[in-house]
Amino acid sequence: MSDTEEFAQTLLEWFDRSGRHDLPWQQNKTPYRVWVSEIMLQQTQVQTVIPYYERFMEAFPTVEALAQADQEEVLSHWSGLGYYARGRNLLKTAQIVVNDFQGHFPQDLEGMMALPGIGRSTAGAVLSIASQQRHPILDGNVKRVLCRYNAVESWSGEKKTEAMLWKRADELTPEQRFDDYTQAIMDLGATLCTRSKPKCDACPVQKNCQAWQLNRVADFPYAKPKKAKPTREKAMTILLNENRQVFLQQRPQKGIWGGLWSLPEMSLDQHETHIKSKVETRCDKGLNLIEWPLFKHTFTHYHLIIHPFFLDEVSSIKLEGEWFTVSEALSKGLPAPIRKLIKQLESSND
DNA sequence: AAACCGGGGGG
DNA sequence: CCCCCAGGTTT
Structure with a gap:
């Protein structure tokens, strides 16, 4: 088994054993439900999102229901989550999906990314989890995991570093169970490979983690360079x-x-x-x-x-x-x- | 008080 | 292309 295969396999074993499988958006994984969860999770932790997600789904059970809502109603359900531009984008995207695509989300990366508020990582997550297509993701959690695992000696916001991380994310994504893998690597970043005080002792991939081997876990990920104040x-x-x-x-x-x-x-x-x-x-x-x-x-x-x-x-x-x-x-x-x-x-x- | 976060938009 | 922003949470 290659190193990359071992990474995914070990992660999936950990996910089966210790990951979360009962979150609201893990039931009935339609593109609509997964998309709403991904947008909410972009900015807020799981525990906070759960009640919002449940109220939102009760109010707007389908993309058609959401598309018919007015903006004020949508934002009232968003109130408290912050980043209201994303609530507005949510409504815009629902309207596009209903009016232009008969209520079906685009089933390709380009089409998905053309929708307001959906970038490459969110598109990859939705297609992977809801449509069983193999796509890498690279959200903040995954960046942190990969920067440590590979001891990346530069800030992930640099274009060339980010390109390298996408390549690495793609290499590590398995050919099977990529939907679970997508969940698993996000879970790892959120629960063990946290920004500070990572729980390396409990980490399933500790053995091959470059930062761990170098005894330099705290050095990664590199901080964003402080811009000099003008x-x-x-x-x-x-x-x-x-x-x-x-x-x-x-x-x-x-x-x-x-x-x-x-x-x-x-x-x-x-x-x-x-x-x-x-x-x-x-x-x-x-x-x-x-x-x-x-x-x-x-x-x-x-x-x-x-x-x-x-x-x-x-x-x-x-x-x-x-x-x-x-x-x-x-x-x-x-x-x-x-x-x-x-x-x-x-x-x-x- | 400052870092963080995905995507949009402006210079 | 690069820089900055929103706005709430975490440190």
């Missing part, structure tokens, strides 16, 4: 009038710091000309614009480098906003870095 730079201008009041603007409701009061923000290259056109001071020798030390702030998705500029003795201004005493300003809802800047104003009070 850096953006903005000028923020601290404007003071003769009464030592500071000028604040309320930010637009949408976007960063939505609705909060903040300093006037301008792009770096335009801000000086912009200020000159909008602001006048008592000083007649031009604007005495002073740049303060750079100020850094990190958001979830980017770094912001603030170039603070300071301008005193402002006599008139043509910008939307209001003047506040420093203590008034500090009592407002300010973004944390802006608060720190304005606090410097308070302490440098002379």
Whole structure:
């Protein structure tokens, strides 16, 4: 027996012995029932899906029943599962299947993948489980299993790694009992070969697992590379009038710091000309614009480098906003870095 | 707080 | 093609 045959055989023996065989979608395995389960399971664990699946099947027992529903009704049964685009795709696909295919799902991979919300892995799973066609699958569970079993030294999101994993998934899929195998390898990933603390002691394929042999199980699968956060730079201008009041603007409701009061923000290259056109001071020798030390702030998705500029003795201004005493300003809802800047104003009070 | 997840859609 | 996203769960 070859290594690949041994993998499938060992997995199937484990599945017969220890796998789950009584899940709702494992009874009466029609393409419709399997498809609904696969879509729900894409985003949610088995235990959560079970009650949703049962209510959904009661409400929409057939693809015809689903196709006739309106979107609101479908989404009400989806409510709590998240990713509502997938609930909408579910309805779209049901309508296509009923209107274009007389209620029968396409029985080939291409046709299945053309339906909204169905990609290669979901198409493979439905055709394998409901239509007894041999197709590999590669969902998150399977990727994790294969990355460990083969000690894959790269992240599965890389195109070439993913292509290799599909090839490996295909090689390991047996010629017989591929429907059970599809279930089995997903079960293995979900119950034993878990993301953290995998239960290697109970694993049926431990002996040939490369990660196990290397004693490097925790190294796989490789994590997605953290994308470097982009850096953006903005000028923020601290404007003071003769009464030592500071000028604040309320930010637009949408976007960063939505609705909060903040300093006037301008792009770096335009801000000086912009200020000159909008602001006048008592000083007649031009604007005495002073740049303060750079100020850094990190958001979830980017770094912001603030170039603070300071301008005193402002006599008139043509910008939307209001003047506040420093203590008034500090009592407002300010973004944390802006608060720190304005606090410097308070302490440098002379 | 951050990683994760299948497929869709935009740049 | 590559990047980003949704939105709830897990760590």
